[in-house]
Amino acid sequence: MSLPESQLERLETSVPVDVADPEAVLGKSPTQLALGRFRRDKLSMAAFVVVAGYMIGAIAAPFLNKFGVIDPFTLHQNLLDPTLGSVPKGKYGGISWSHPLGVEPGAGRDVMSRLWYGVTFSLTIALLSSLVAIVLGTVLGIISGFTGGLVDATIGRLVDLTLSFPQTLMLLALSATGVALAARYLPGNQSDPFPNAFYEILVLGLFGWPPICRLIRGQVLSIREREFVDAARLLGASRRRLYFKEILPNLWAPVLVSFTLTMPAYISAEAALSYLSVGIKPPTPTLGNVLVDSINYSSSDFTFFFFPALLIAIIVVSFNLLGDGLNDALDPKADR
Amino acid sequence: MASYRKKALAVAAAASMSVALAACGGGSDNGSNNNGTKSGEATKGGTLTYYIRSAMEHTDPQRTYVGRDITNWSRTVYRSLVTFPISEDAAKSTTPVPDLATDTGQSSDGAKTWKFTVKDGVKWEDGKPITCEDFKYGASRVFATDVITGGPNYLLTYLDIPTAPGSDLPLYTGPYKSSPEGKAAFDKAITCDGNTITYHFKKPWADFPLAIAALHMMDPYRQDKDQGDKSNYQIFSNGPYKLDGTWDKQKGGTLVRNPNYDPSTDSTDIRKALPDKIIIDIGKTSEQIADQLIANSGADKTAVTSQSIPAAYYSQITGDVAKRTVTVTSPFTDYILPNFKTMTNLQVRQALAASTDVTGWVQAGGGDKAYEEATDIVNPAVKGYQKDLFPGGKGDPEKSKQLLQSAGVQMPYPITFTYPSTPTADKMAAAFKQGWEAGGFKVTLDGVADQDTYYTNIQNPGQKADVIWGGWGADWPSAITVTAPLFDSRPNLTKNSNGQDYGAYKSAEFNALVDQAQEATDLDQQTQLLQQADKVLAKDVAYIPTDTAIFYMLRGSDVTGYMNTAASNGYPDLGPIGVK
Numbered sequence: 001m002s003l004p005e006s007q008l009e010r011l012e013t014s015v016p017v018d019v020a021d022p023e024a025v026l027g028k029s030p031t032q033l034a035l036g037r038f039r040r041d042k043l044s045m046a047a048f049v050v051v052a053g054y055m056i057g058a059i060a061a062p063f064l065n066k067f068g069v070i071d072p073f074t075l076h077q078n079l080l081d082p083t084l085g086s087v088p089k090g091k092y093g094g095i096s097w098s099h100p101l102g103v104e105p106g107a108g109r110d111v112m113s114r115l116w117y118g119v120t121f122s123l124t125i126a127l128l129s130s131l132v133a134i135v136l137g138t139v140l141g142i143i144s145g146f147t148g149g150l151v152d153a154t155i156g157r158l159v160d161l162t163l164s165f166p167q168t169l170m171l172l173a174l175s176a177t178g179v180a181l182a183a184r185y186l187p188g189n190q191s192d193p194f195p196n197a198f199y200e201i202l203v204l205g206l207f208g209w210p211p212i213c214r215l216i217r218g219q220v221l222s223i224r225e226r227e228f229v230d231a232a233r234l235l236g237a238s239r240r241r242l243y244f245k246e247i248l249p250n251l252w253a254p255v256l257v258s259f260t261l262t263m264p265a266y267i268s269a270e271a272a273l274s275y276l277s278v279g280i281k282p283p284t285p286t287l288g289n290v291l292v293d294s295i296n297y298s299s300s301d302f303t304f305f306f307f308p309a310l311l312i313a314i315i316v317v318s319f320n321l322l323g324d325g326l327n328d329a330l331d332p333k334a335d336r
Numbered sequence: 337m338a339s340y341r342k343k344a345l346a347v348a349a350a351a352s353m354s355v356a357l358a359a360c361g362g363g364s365d366n367g368s369n370n371n372g373t374k375s376g377e378a379t380k381g382g383t384l385t386y387y388i389r390s391a392m393e394h395t396d397p398q399r400t401y402v403g404r405d406i407t408n409w410s411r412t413v414y415r416s417l418v419t420f421p422i423s424e425d426a427a428k429s430t431t432p433v434p435d436l437a438t439d440t441g442q443s444s445d446g447a448k449t450w451k452f453t454v455k456d457g458v459k460w461e462d463g464k465p466i467t468c469e470d471f472k473y474g475a476s477r478v479f480a481t482d483v484i485t486g487g488p489n490y491l492l493t494y495l496d497i498p499t500a501p502g503s504d505l506p507l508y509t510g511p512y513k514s515s516p517e518g519k520a521a522f523d524k525a526i527t528c529d530g531n532t533i534t535y536h537f538k539k540p541w542a543d544f545p546l547a548i549a550a551l552h553m554m555d556p557y558r559q560d561k562d563q564g565d566k567s568n569y570q571i572f573s574n575g576p577y578k579l580d581g582t583w584d585k586q587k588g589g590t591l592v593r594n595p596n597y598d599p600s601t602d603s604t605d606i607r608k609a610l611p612d613k614i615i616i617d618i619g620k621t622s623e624q625i626a627d628q629l630i631a632n633s634g635a636d637k638t639a640v641t642s643q644s645i646p647a648a649y650y651s652q653i654t655g656d657v658a659k660r661t662v663t664v665t666s667p668f669t670d671y672i673l674p675n676f677k678t679m680t681n682l683q684v685r686q687a688l689a690a691s692t693d694v695t696g697w698v699q700a701g702g703g704d705k706a707y708e709e710a711t712d713i714v715n716p717a718v719k720g721y722q723k724d725l726f727p728g729g730k731g732d733p734e735k736s737k738q739l740l741q742s743a744g745v746q747m748p749y750p751i752t753f754t755y756p757s758t759p760t761a762d763k764m765a766a767a768f769k770q771g772w773e774a775g776g777f778k779v780t781l782d783g784v785a786d787q788d789t790y791y792t793n794i795q796n797p798g799q800k801a802d803v804i805w806g807g808w809g810a811d812w813p814s815a816i817t818v819t820a821p822l823f824d825s826r827p828n829l830t831k832n833s834n835g836q837d838y839g840a841y842k843s844a845e846f847n848a849l850v851d852q853a854q855e856a857t858d859l860d861q862q863t864q865l866l867q868q869a870d871k872v873l874a875k876d877v878a879y880i881p882t883d884t885a886i887f888y889m890l891r892g893s894d895v896t897g898y899m900n901t902a903a904s905n906g907y908p909d910l911g912p913i914g915v916k
Contacts, residue, residue, distance in 0.1 A: 073766070073770075074770070075696060075700075075766060075767055075770050077696055077699050077700070077767070080699060080703075081703070082699050082703030082704055083703060083704065083705070084650045084651050084703070085646075085647030085648060085649070085650030085651065085702045085703055085705065085706070086647060086699050086700065086701075086702050086703045087647075087648075087650070087651060104763075105647070105648070106647070106699075106700045106701070106702065106760060106763040106764075107700045107763035107766050107767065109766075175785075176785075176786055188780075192780070277757070277785040281757060281762070281781075281783055281785070282759070282762040282763070282766070282783075283762065283765075283766050283769070283781060289759075292759060293759040293763075296623055296646060296648040296649075296759075297648045299648075299649075299651075299652060300648050300649065300650065300651040300652065301648070301651075
């Protein structure tokens with residue numbers, strides 16, 4: 001037998017508290033508790049700062065480019081040594097005041113500008129693909145978990161089917177056709193950023209949703225048995241209201257955590273796919289296509305290889321730490 | 337990484353490539369040219385490894401059309417009537433000498449009839465003698481254009497066989513299926529009298545022996561070994577080596593000594609045949625090959641490669657490693673061409689040529705060990721080359737802007753440039769973009785990542801790019817195998833394809849000069865006419881030459897007699913190479 005609500009309220013307020021302003025303590029929501037836990041975790045906070053820094057940089061880059069602060073496209077071939085395969089003259093990849101991270105071999109474009117501008121494209125791709133995957137995964141997960149029966153079984157098999165598809169192979173095999181198709185409806189030709197990015201985001205997203213769907217479905221299975229859901233149902237709430245007003249607000253913790261964990265996966269996926277020449281093509285830089293070019297220079301111009309690799313490593317590690325930290329903060333009882 | 341773009345060249349090979357000259361060591365003064373060419377004693381025995389990056393499309397002699405393979409097959413398994421000798425002197429190594437024939441051929445009737453006599457005692461790898469009929473059968477395969485694809489097709493236009501009614505193709509359609517009339521016409525055009533084979537042509541073919549030596553289309557072929565397309569990777573030898581087992585398209589194969597080869601029918605000026613075994617190793621990247629050859633251990637000590645050292649490795653080529661390198665100007669010239677369907681205004685094309693930054697392009701490609709600036713589409717080593725046909729250099733943006741202004745077009749003038757994309761090619765294209773944009777253009781780069789279909793794409797008459805990249809090597813050292821196949825609109829432009837005339841260039845003046853050159857019986861007169869034709873192209877800006885690829889190649893320390901001859905198109909020549 002459960003306690004009548006009126007009694008519960010009375011019981012709570014009657015608890016004696018030894019604080020100056022008792023309302024402040026009592027008002028602490030689960031979110032505030034989680035935030036408090038997160039703030040106390042120094043590593044996660046550091047990761048958060050780094051990620052925020054990347055984000056701000058990524059947003060600023062197009063403006064900096066427009067105002068000429070960074071210049072990822074102008075060639076400086078006078079800084080290169082044509083007798084040594086056009087690697088930069090001088091030590092450490094041609095590092096100087098005007099080119100703090102050196103210049104790239106061959107064309108002599110400024111490495112810092114290219115990386116900075118590249119972060120914008122890499123993060124945009126990762127962000128949008130994550131969004132596609134999360135939205136699809138969450139919606140299908142809710143429907144699957146809440147409805148059960150045939151719908152659940154169908155979506156479950158769809159998840160199995162998608163997971164069993166070789167994603168990279170699909171990306172490669174369909175890339176020419178996919179990009180050509182995208183180029184027909186989007187501005188630019190087949191080597192412009194838009195069609196390529198659109199295709200990459202779509203395929204990454206379409207193959208990324210199944211794990212999220214499974215996770216959300218598990219959560220929904222437990223949430224749907226709770227009283228407030230029964231209450232809403234008894235009050236005659238529509239399916240849509242049940243899904244998005246009753247259940248979804250209880251899912252934001254796992255959604256947020258899976259988002260911070262898919263981001264780094266997609267940042268590295270972008271780099272890996274650049275290696276297979278899928279995705280945004282030069283001259284538009286991304287972390288991936290700058291890194292791909294630099295790999296062969298790992299022995300003759302180590303600086304050029306070092307910085308893109310370092311930038312990718314930092315962002316991927318930071319996002320992962322942030323995701324773990326969020327997971328710990330939001331779900332402290334979870335056993336790891 | 338020149339090697340990446342070489343792949344695109346190799347695709348050009350499918351369309352046509354080449355024998356041409358390669359002058360040794362052009363412009364390099366670091367003293368590493370051909371170091372150790374004569375190093376070591378020429379001793380028999382040992383195993384040589386030859387690293388090649390991508391798969392050969394054919395090993396069938398009539399279908400072989402890749403510069404690297406033509407002479408290496410000549411040196412090992414496929415002998416021809418005449419062939420090129422081993423020599424470091426470019427002129428000598430592209431002058432045919434008798435091989436399976438007793439002499440270099442006798443012509444009569446104004447070079448319309450050619451006669452060769454097959455040597456006695458020459459045998460196939462199963463011990464049967466090579467007969468005149470085998471040569472005739474080999475030539476007949478060229479006419480089966482539906483089965484024997486990919487090879488040179490000069491015979492189709494030259495051999496005296498009437499064309500089929502309502503078509504430009506000959507009446508004869510090859511040994512697999514042909515009308516009796518076609519067969520009869522072919523039997524009349526090539527006749528056998530004992531060991532003497534006679535070819536009858538429609539028009540004069542003054543340099544026919546050059547064409548035999550430079551390509552494998554006139555090779556003998558045994559009828560009982562022919563399975564049409566199934567024979568694509570069959571190697572039935574008549575040279576000093578034979579294939580051990582079968583050919584693996586992705587991995588290559590091993591050549592071992594052919595017991596039925598009689599050195600007395602041959603000359604050591606053509607093939608020394610020193611190693612006991614030659615492994616042709618396909619599938620490693622240029623970077624892997626460079627790593628292995630720099631390390632120089634185990635089997636790599638006796639290895640050579642057809643891949644140039646990637647630019648990223650240049651700084652590792654010092655000391656002892658540098659002594660194992662060679663720098664050779666290749667016979668291949670790269671060029672860009674305006675699409676005549678979209679860039680119809682002459683002044684716009686002139687502006688494009690004026691603002692083309694060839695220096696930046698070459699430097700982005702790796703500098704002077706990777707490319708040499710070109711000023712003519714005809715390679716410097718080919719007859720008909722004209723220095724300073726185009727200005728080259730950094731380009732003149734001001735002149736370009738003036739031209740665009742006087743053309744009265746909207747500025748910046750938008751153009752799209754298409755090319756086979758690799759990280760290096762992307763940077764080279766960025767150099768062009770910068771030059772053109774300084775000259776008043778607005779450039780969109782369209783790099784095609786799928787290099788295997790690059791040429792198919794640009795041959796499509798509907799392709800939209802305004803500026804197109806291309807690469808070409810002469811089939812034999814005459815400009816008639818450069819400008820004529822690339823810009824004569826008549827055989828090239830059809831409803832479904834632009835052929836090799838990617839820019840859909842059409843000029844009656846040029847075509848007339850080509851006709852005159854083809855009819856010319858005197859080689860000097862022919863060369864002169866071709867130079868005039870090339871000037872017409874330059875006047876119309878039908879193309880803009882960009883670079884001649886440099887071969888910068890590394891070899892193992894125990895390789896002897898290493899040579900990159902003009903006969904082998906600048907690639908390592910298997911004729912003289914042995915191992916310690």
